[in-house]
Amino acid sequence: MQLLYFAWVRERIGTGEETLSLPGEVTTVGQLLDWLAARGEQYAAALDQRSHIRVAVNQTYVGTDHPVSDGDEVAIFPPVTGG
Amino acid sequence: MQLLYFAWVRERIGTGEETLSLPGEVTTVGQLLDWLAARGEQYAAALDQRSHIRVAVNQTYVGTDHPVSDGDEVAIFPPVTGG
Amino acid sequence: MIVKVQAEDFDAAAEIRTLIGGRTDVGAVVTFTGLMRGGEGATLTLEHYAGMSEKELTTIAEEAAHRWPLTDLLIIHRHGTLNPGDQIVLVATLAAHRGDAFAAAEFLMDWLKTRAPFWKKEEAGGKTPGEAKWVEARADDEKAAERWEEKE
Amino acid sequence: MIVKVQAEDFDAAAEIRTLIGGRTDVGAVVTFTGLMRGGEGATLTLEHYAGMSEKELTTIAEEAAHRWPLTDLLIIHRHGTLNPGDQIVLVATLAAHRGDAFAAAEFLMDWLKTRAPFWKKEEAGGKTPGEAKWVEARADDEKAAERWEEKE
Numbered sequence: 001m002q003l004l005y006f007a008w009v010r011e012r013i014g015t016g017e018e019t020l021s022l023p024g025e026v027t028t029v030g031q032l033l034d035w036l037a038a039r040g041e042q043y044a045a046a047l048d049q050r051s052h053i054r055v056a057v058n059q060t061y062v063g064t065d066h067p068v069s070d071g072d073e074v075a076i077f078p079p080v081t082g083g
Numbered sequence: 084m085q086l087l088y089f090a091w092v093r094e095r096i097g098t099g100e101e102t103l104s105l106p107g108e109v110t111t112v113g114q115l116l117d118w119l120a121a122r123g124e125q126y127a128a129a130l131d132q133r134s135h136i137r138v139a140v141n142q143t144y145v146g147t148d149h150p151v152s153d154g155d156e157v158a159i160f161p162p163v164t165g166g
Numbered sequence: 167m168i169v170k171v172q173a174e175d176f177d178a179a180a181e182i183r184t185l186i187g188g189r190t191d192v193g194a195v196v197t198f199t200g201l202m203r204g205g206e207g208a209t210l211t212l213e214h215y216a217g218m219s220e221k222e223l224t225t226i227a228e229e230a231a232h233r234w235p236l237t238d239l240l241i242i243h244r245h246g247t248l249n250p251g252d253q254i255v256l257v258a259t260l261a262a263h264r265g266d267a268f269a270a271a272e273f274l275m276d277w278l279k280t281r282a283p284f285w286k287k288e289e290a291g292g293k294t295p296g297e298a299k300w301v302e303a304r305a306d307d308e309k310a311a312e313r314w315e316e317k318e
Numbered sequence: 319m320i321v322k323v324q325a326e327d328f329d330a331a332a333e334i335r336t337l338i339g340g341r342t343d344v345g346a347v348v349t350f351t352g353l354m355r356g357g358e359g360a361t362l363t364l365e366h367y368a369g370m371s372e373k374e375l376t377t378i379a380e381e382a383a384h385r386w387p388l389t390d391l392l393i394i395h396r397h398g399t400l401n402p403g404d405q406i407v408l409v410a411t412l413a414a415h416r417g418d419a420f421a422a423a424e425f426l427m428d429w430l431k432t433r434a435p436f437w438k439k440e441e442a443g444g445k446t447p448g449e450a451k452w453v454e455a456r457a458d459d460e461k462a463a464e465r466w467e468e469k470e
Contacts, residue, residue, distance in 0.1 A: 006435070006437060007452055008452050056367070059367075059369060059374075061433070077367070078452070078455070080434060080436055080437060080455065081436065081437050081453040081455055082364065082434045082436025082437070083436070089285060091300050139215070139218060142221055144281070160285070161285065162303035163279075163283050163284055164279075164300070164301040164302070165214070165255070165282045165285070166200055166275060166279040166282065166284070190354070190357070190403045191355055192353050192355065193353055193355045195353065196348070196349065196423075197347075197351075198346065198348050198416060198420070199346075201346070203343055204342060205342070262355065264427055267350075268424050271420070275416055
């Protein structure tokens with residue numbers, strides 16, 4: 001899976017982009033966030049305030065129930081502040 | 084009194100500007116409009132639909148009860164359509 | 167605050183640049199430009215009450231400045247004879263935040279439409295040019311203006 | 319419809335002239351320009367999700383075109399590092415009548431603020447430059463966006 005991080009999520013995790021292989025039990029966005037948060041301190045710091053996390057799968061906003069699979073581009077970022 | 088007419092009020096009366104001396108009994112905008120309308124057919128045609136007439140005394144919008152006197156600049160015109 | 171009544175065309179970008187004047191506390195600029203609509207050969211003649219038109223636009227501008235926290239604002243209104251596509255009116259509002267700039271610009275246009283002493287006469291042009299006709303005031307312009315009465 | 323995401327500055331007047339393209343059925347042009355506010359030496363860095371940012375702005379533009387009878391519209395959003403007074407975003411709506419142009423422009427900005435994947439990082443500058451800070455999303459932007467939900 002192609003993972004993209006933006007803004008302070010990117011800074012806390014320490015990279016803007018990485019490719020990871022999902023374990024079989026991770027099938028939704030919510031499970032993906034839990035699994036990432038357990039990967040280490042930096043991930044936990046980036047993802048602990050779940051209400052401040054937005055997720056797009058293949059460049060479309062989705063909720064935590066949305067399915068994910070290895071072929072997806074999944075972006076994780078804070079609420080947007082453009083304009 | 085300096086009288087100014089605009090748009091179709093001007094066209095119907097046939098002039099954009101005239102100076103008239105008011106008779107003593109004309110002391111309000113309403114009385115002025117009645118007195119003008121009685122001056123001839125053209126004035127009557129210009130002023131008969133009173134709901135479509137707006138009046139400014141000394142460049143300020145006023146109602147029909149507003150006092151008028153010989154020193155005033157009184158403008159009579161249709162509802163505005165700028166912008 | 168800039169208020170102008172003029173026959174000449176205007177350069178909206180240059181006017182707004184002048185209004186901003188290098189300030190860096192302006193976060194939001196809203197502009198409204200009114201253009202003449204019409205087919206080939208059509209003309210629009212704008213009559214105004216010289217003296218009162220500028221005075222009334224200034225009153226409207228001051229009212230907007232009083233109601234919203236604006237950095238600055240401008241109104242330019244043309245008179246004379248115009249052709250399709252020509253600029254008629256420009257309103258611009260500067261503010262720290264967009265909500266104030268949008269609300270003030272709409273207010274300016276609504277009040278201008280119902281209070282500024284300008285009158286439009288249209289000639290349709292085309293192959294069978296008819297008589298020139300005075301544009302009639304629109305009830306929904308009155309209604310648009312009324313919605314600001316409650317917010318004093 | 320014009321939607322652009324770019325690092326370069328833009329010429330709002332030229333962009334709008336292109337959008338109108340000599341049409342004479344446009345009566346109302348509303349623009350919103352967002353500028354960077356800040357003191358001397360301050361900087362603003364706009365990060366965006368390349369690919370999704372243009373896609374999302376296009377979706378927002380299409381939604382506005384669907385909701386209001388617009389002649390055309392444009393959105394330009396910059397990314398990269400900006401200085402005080404710099405242009406950040408331009409929205410323009412063209413319509414026959416002003417009500418539609420105003421409503422659509424406000425809608426575009428409200429949705430853009432809450433949906434377009436851009437993030438601002440500010441550095442205050444001045445004599446005691448602090449750490450750069452990510453701008454926090456504002457609850458009233460969410461509220462402004464929500465008012466359009468009921469109007470579908």
